[in-house]
Amino acid sequence: MVFSSGEDVMKRLAEQQYLCSKNVATVVYLACAMRKPILVEGPAGVGKTELGKVLASALHLDLIRLQCYEGLDEAKALYEWEYAKQLLYTQILKDKIGEALAGSRTLQHAVERICSESDVFFSQKFLLPRPLLRAILSPAPTVLLIDEVDKSDTEFEAFLLEVLSDFQVSVPEIGTLKAIHSPFVILTSNNSREMSDALKRRCLHLYLDYPDPDRELEILKHKVPGVGDKLAADVVHLLHRLRKLELKKKPSISETLDWVKALTLLQIERLDHQLVEETLATLLKYEGDIRKAQKEMQEFLAERKAKLQAPAVASDKDFLH
Amino acid sequence: MDDRIVEFTHLLRRHGARVSLSEDIDAISALGILGIEDPSMFRDGLRATLIKRAADIRTFEELFDLFFLGLGAAVRESERDLMGQLGLTPQQYQELLEEIRRMLQRQPNLTPLARALLAGDLTQAERLIRQAIEREELEQAGGQIAVALYLRLAGRLALGTVEEELGSFREMALAGLDDPGHRQRLSRYLERRLQDLSRMVRDLLRQELKKRSIVASERERLEYLTQKSFAYYTEEDIQRMNEAVVRLAQRFKNLLTLRRRKARRGRFDLQETLRKNLQYGGVPFRIQLDRRKREKPQILILCDVSDSVLNASRFMLQFVYSVQDLYSKVRSFVFVSELGEVTRLFEDNDLQQAVELALKGEVVNVYSHSNFGRAFELFYREHFSSVNGKTTVMVIGDGRNNYNRPNDWVLKEIQRKAKRLIWLNPESRWKWGFGDSEMPRYAACCDVVEECGNLSQLHRVIERIAR
Numbered sequence A: 001m002v003f004s005s006g007e008d009v010m011k012r013l014a015e016q017q018y019l020c021s022k023n024v025a026t027v028v029y030l031a032c033a034m035r036k037p038i039l040v041e042g043p044a045g046v047g048k049t050e051l052g053k054v055l056a057s058a059l060h061l062d063l064i065r066l067q068c069y070e071g072l073d074e075a076k077a078l079y080e081w082e083y084a085k086q087l088l089y090t091q092i093l094k095d096k097i098g099e100a101l102a103g104s105r106t107l108q109h110a111v112e113r114i115c116s117e118s119d120v121f122f123s124q125k126f127l128l129p130r131p132l133l134r135a136i137l138s139p140a141p142t143v144l145l146i147d148e149v150d151k152s153d154t155e156f157e158a159f160l161l162e163v164l165s166d167f168q169v170s171v172p173e174i175g176t177l178k179a180i181h182s183p184f185v186i187l188t189s190n191n192s193r194e195m196s197d198a199l200k201r202r203c204l205h206l207y208l209d210y211p212d213p214d215r216e217l218e219i220l221k222h223k224v225p226g227v228g229d230k231l232a233a234d235v236v237h238l239l240h241r242l243r244k245l246e247l248k249k250k251p252s253i254s255e256t257l258d259w260v261k262a263l264t265l266l267q268i269e270r271l272d273h274q275l276v277e278e279t280l281a282t283l284l285k286y287e288g289d290i291r292k293a294q295k296e297m298q299e300f301l302a303e304r305k306a307k308l309q310a311p312a313v314a315s316d317k318d319f320l321h
Numbered sequence B: 001m002d003d004r005i006v007e008f009t010h011l012l013r014r015h016g017a018r019v020s021l022s023e024d025i026d027a028i029s030a031l032g033i034l035g036i037e038d039p040s041m042f043r044d045g046l047r048a049t050l051i052k053r054a055a056d057i058r059t060f061e062e063l064f065d066l067f068f069l070g071l072g073a074a075v076r077e078s079e080r081d082l083m084g085q086l087g088l089t090p091q092q093y094q095e096l097l098e099e100i101r102r103m104l105q106r107q108p109n110l111t112p113l114a115r116a117l118l119a120g121d122l123t124q125a126e127r128l129i130r131q132a133i134e135r136e137e138l139e140q141a142g143g144q145i146a147v148a149l150y151l152r153l154a155g156r157l158a159l160g161t162v163e164e165e166l167g168s169f170r171e172m173a174l175a176g177l178d179d180p181g182h183r184q185r186l187s188r189y190l191e192r193r194l195q196d197l198s199r200m201v202r203d204l205l206r207q208e209l210k211k212r213s214i215v216a217s218e219r220e221r222l223e224y225l226t227q228k229s230f231a232y233y234t235e236e237d238i239q240r241m242n243e244a245v246v247r248l249a250q251r252f253k254n255l256l257t258l259r260r261r262k263a264r265r266g267r268f269d270l271q272e273t274l275r276k277n278l279q280y281g282g283v284p285f286r287i288q289l290d291r292r293k294r295e296k297p298q299i300l301i302l303c304d305v306s307d308s309v310l311n312a313s314r315f316m317l318q319f320v321y322s323v324q325d326l327y328s329k330v331r332s333f334v335f336v337s338e339l340g341e342v343t344r345l346f347e348d349n350d351l352q353q354a355v356e357l358a359l360k361g362e363v364v365n366v367y368s369h370s371n372f373g374r375a376f377e378l379f380y381r382e383h384f385s386s387v388n389g390k391t392t393v394m395v396i397g398d399g400r401n402n403y404n405r406p407n408d409w410v411l412k413e414i415q416r417k418a419k420r421l422i423w424l425n426p427e428s429r430w431k432w433g434f435g436d437s438e439m440p441r442y443a444a445c446c447d448v449v450e451e452c453g454n455l456s457q458l459h460r461v462i463e464r465i466a467r
């Protein structure tokens, strides 16, 4: 389950339609080689979760995902007892008790027999593994994606820390369960709160930012196959201008993709005024942001118009620089 | 290389990035994997292992350039430049260098610096100069520092000798040459090396000064802020303080969480399980762990927001709300003379905004005269029922009551009913009880009374409360 170099990471992620920068590739390669978790931070929609997913498919490993939220606790993340099964089992035990005791000569002997049966009661048979335990028990290596870890509360973080440090958990009734293969762990965070130093120490840190224009253009072409060159260049250029504004929520890659998919479906080849006005709401969520963006949009369209009327034939590439 | 990394992490720490020893080690093993040939990989590897907060990335980038790139780019630039001036192709330039190196072999007594310069090994020359600079004490920095330092450095590097050596090497080399073109090229080359020497010393010195001066001022500023009274904070101080509070809160949280976790872990409890499951005919349908589920405490905070104690209240509010998930309930009130509840503000706004709104007179008139007695009485009438045995009540104020009725009976009532009553006073202890201060009277009713007028006192208070 290894990559041979940073370039190898880049290539194999690209095969999964995920285009990343050299920086990302280097960190992923390093984490893999050092067997350390990666803590991925960055704004919403830049591909943090996606990175975890494509890593699993690029490495041909199972993906186990733990989605964090406020109030997530050990029972939901690690294991629960299957009460119903246990109940069923005791019923059977009751029925079979006569059989089990047949042939025991003394009371002492009978008690011992029953005790040996009841050990089964708290065995792995009745354990319902949740994502973390599944990753630990998995016979093959896995990619464990712990998504939006900043949403969990500090209690859970402290618990996670213990699990991540040696991939073993102790179930009081059974004993210690240790991972056969340590999973490759990706944690993502939107930084709604700062994670503890202790957790960060155990991880490599990757800050995912919005991609540069060239890469975003590539992503668009990969993910929206029918997209026109002119449209893609327009969109990317416009988005980079919008992201420079002070917006409450900046448009992300996923919103860009959705927008371009919609435009392509409508068979639109270039952005124009009315179109942009009408579809702006798919890109931006807040009223205030939309107002700010409208101004920027008009300037952008005006500049482009001026450029188009200029005699020189500007290539698409020029719009990006 | 490892030494350079360790040194670099020291530098990062001095600039406020939190880098632990284990991260040093990670960085070094990362370089073992990535190698150090590819500069961008080198940078990415260090960044991923050493820097864990987005806020520190900029510091890292700046210091990285300063520390590792050194003069590298500038040096390469000037070499290309020189080649062009001499009108040589890279191959011819290499031949020239070879020729000089052969001559150098016949000169065993040169200083290492002169040798490196002449041979065109500028990396080595840079290293020698840097080592000398780093050995200099820069602590007693003053206005004249650059000049004084240059003089001392010149002595240490024996710059005079090096220059002499360059000169006599030139004469020696040119003596045996007839071809005027070649003479001119060699002479130009050697002159250039002399210039390189002074330029490198100057640039490296400047870099070093820059490196160290950011260091000193940053450290001093923090130190100073810790002791500075809240009352004299400037806007900028408040900004920096906000960061400090966030950090403090996080540490407090981690501490308490770990402690509570340890207290809570439980094992399967056979007796309890049997007892609980009697109703199911002894079938253990409900498992009982002897997990003491301690209930989270509640906190109620009463902040004086009159001008004199505004900043102390600001930081306390900020702190309490930063750690509010440690409590099952947090309620907050502000007062000057009237009393107003601000809990809602913290539900509807983000933390910074809520704090500002609470302090800005949206809720109570902040221009009236402080009247603790009245505020306490109002609290008793309207909110006393919300105090119970799990509540920690915290009052922040200077207790200066403008000679109004003190109404300390309210505090007595609160203390009796609450789990704990804490009073934090931003005013110096020796002033308590003078003038219109009712502090001694109020203090007598509280479980804990602390002075809390600057950051270091706030630290201490929080540590006490955590226990």
Ligand SMILES: Nc1ncnc2c1ncn2[C@@H]1O[C@H](COP(=O)(O)OP(=O)(O)OP(=O)(O)O)[C@@H](O)[C@H]1O
Residues within 6 Å of the ligand: A017, A018, A019, A020, A043, A044, A045, A046, A047, A048, A049, A050, A051, A188, A190, A219, A223, A253, A254, A257
């Ligand atoms: N480098 C990339 N190459 C290809 N597609 C990408 C890339 N980055 C992001 N995407 C696309 O953007 C979408 C959003 O990514 P993802 O859901 O992973 O974002 P996120 O950072 O996890 O956001 P959030 O913080 O909201 O969870 C994905 O569906 C993916 O298709």
Ligand SMILES: [Mg+2]
Residues within 6 Å of the ligand: A048, A049, A050, A147, A188
């Ligand atoms: Mg996500």
